[in-house]
């Protein structure tokens with residue numbers, strides 16, 4: 005059975021008119037004699053509104069109720085899509101995570117899909133039906149509704165493609181594919197035809213919202229090719245695939261940026277074993293994600309400075325944790341909001357020397373000060389002042405000739 009999984013993001017089902025257009029895309033695929041499984045997000049803005057409501061009801065809203073609440077957005081979108089398909093004369097129905105079931109493991113609000121039960125859906129497909137599955141949600145062993153993290157319907161689609169051994173998995177969104185950088189931030193951004201899982205994972209983790217990072221990990225582990233394309237414009241999109249399928253000689257594939265970071269510097273920390281662990285343990289217990297970390301070499305062998313970055317919304321919590329941490333001694337602590345992380349990504353940098361220099365020189369020429377640096381095999385990230393972020397993006401996009 006040739007199965008095609010089609011995923012529609014919130015922006016593609018944001019209005020009744022858009023849902024009507026989406027059902028036309030589904031019908032087009034159906035007419036090609038394929039079995040179609042649709043995965044949908046909530047209409048855009050709905051999940052954010054639900055989260056806001058949970059905060060208005062209580063500042064201590066439980067994670068399990070959060071999952072029941074925020075997963076409801078997908079239910080609405082799925083039933084509207086199925087309803088429209090019925091209206092057009094097609095057999096279709098919505099399926100919620102627990103009805104299939106899609107089993108998840110892990111904590112509420114951030115579970116992972118473990119298994120998708122195929123029986124009911126296969127029967128429905130054989131009867132010619134088009135199942136419309138609610139993305140972003142599942143059910144755990146205690147029969148509680150779970151969600152799998154913001155942007156998680158991408159992951160739902162990949163896991164459905166995996167369990168049904170789908171021929172294709174197409175992610176429909178509001179842009180034409182994956183671009184060299186966010187096309188809504190830089191007009192000169194160019195669509196990438198093919199990109200490796202590794203590069204896409206870095207781009208997504210470093211701020212490219214177009215795909216959720218977990219979904220790329222799932223796709224890479226299960227060797228599922230992903231096509232990302234527009235639900236509004238009929239044009240070829242981007243293929244996300246394994247590295248050996250790529251034939252290009254680009255050095256840098258894309259640039260990602262984040263704009264909501266904060267920097268914490270501990271000045272004069274005692275330089276002895278276990279200090280870093282004492283600083284980061286309470287942060288990790290409180291689910292504060294620490295990103296870049298730099299520790300200076302201690303000049304006198306006794307004290308050092310340690311800098312790390314976090315999301316700006318975690319700054320107040322972090323301040324409190326650091327100030328109340330009796331296990332660490334330091335002279336001074338500095339907190340800075342309004343920093344941005346700009347990252348260049350590309351497998352080409354493995355074999356090309358001088359990329360780091362080119363990046364730093366290009367930024368220096370524009371008088372952009374680099375505060376923190378972190379690198380991996382295929383990416384270089386720098387932390388800069390938020391007000392320089394746009395200029396840095398334009399500069400680096402030009403330096404690495406990404407507009408060509």
Ligand code: ADP
Pocket residue numbers: 012013014015016045048155176177178179181182183184185186187188207211212213214215258
């Ligand atoms: P959906 O509702 O389909 O899940 P998202 O809003 O999650 O859509 O993701 C699409 C958005 O991702 C685009 O509108 C674009 O602004 C943003 N984006 C960020 N980086 C990139 C990139 N490198 N390529 C394409 N889009 C990007």
Ligand code: ASP
Pocket residue numbers: 013014045046051052077139140153154155156157158
């Ligand atoms: N509706 C969920 C969110 O906004 C899931 C998704 O869009 O993929 O995060």
Ligand code: MG
Pocket residue numbers: 013014155158213214215216
């Ligand atoms: Mg998304």
